[in-house]
């Protein structure tokens with residue numbers, strides 16, 4: 424119920440009015456064109472986290488990017504009949520096959536709660552006490568275990584371990600995209616390019632992944 428002008432949803436409704444003023448009462452060119460259909464060329468799979476909105480991070484306008492947001496930006500590997508993958512992959516499939524996007528981007532981020540939960544579980548703690556979330560973040564278990572195994576001496580700080588797991592998980596999600604034949608075929612034909620990136624909430628810098636080495640480096644600013 425909205426009965427308070429400081430109510431968080433009421434604040435958003437004011438934002439909706441501002442958007443309408445800017446895009447529909449001013450220059451309507453963009454939205455008039457978009458009302459005829461969308462032709463985004465980039466599809467981004469990002470986390471549901473409130474701090475990492477792809478449209479804001481990439482400075483995108485309406486119509487620029489087709490977005491899938493899901494906890495920890497995880498892409499399940501192809502397992503025929505596994506409906507848990509459909510929520511993510513139905514959107515990816517539509518973007519690739521129907522919209523014909525040229526770029527598929529998996530975007531991770533720092534302080535990712537989903538990866539933290541997966542890492543805690545990989546370290547032997549109880550899975551998160553959530554009916555749906557626990558099984559979902561298990562998809563990052565492999566990435567977390569790899570990162571832990573690499574640092575058996577415990578030389579990394581917790582923050583470095585978290586970053587490594589977030590970035591490794593992005594790379595595994597990119598690899599999982601290739602397990603779908605309709606994606607791999609387009610990659611091989613040159614019609615589709617896969618990317619991994621990671622947003623650092625602390626510095627505001629986007630890190631991009633080298634496709635061959637899986638090494639992430641900050642984008643020069």
Ligand SMILES: [Zn+2]
Nearest residue numbers: 470472495535
């Ligand atoms: Zn996250």
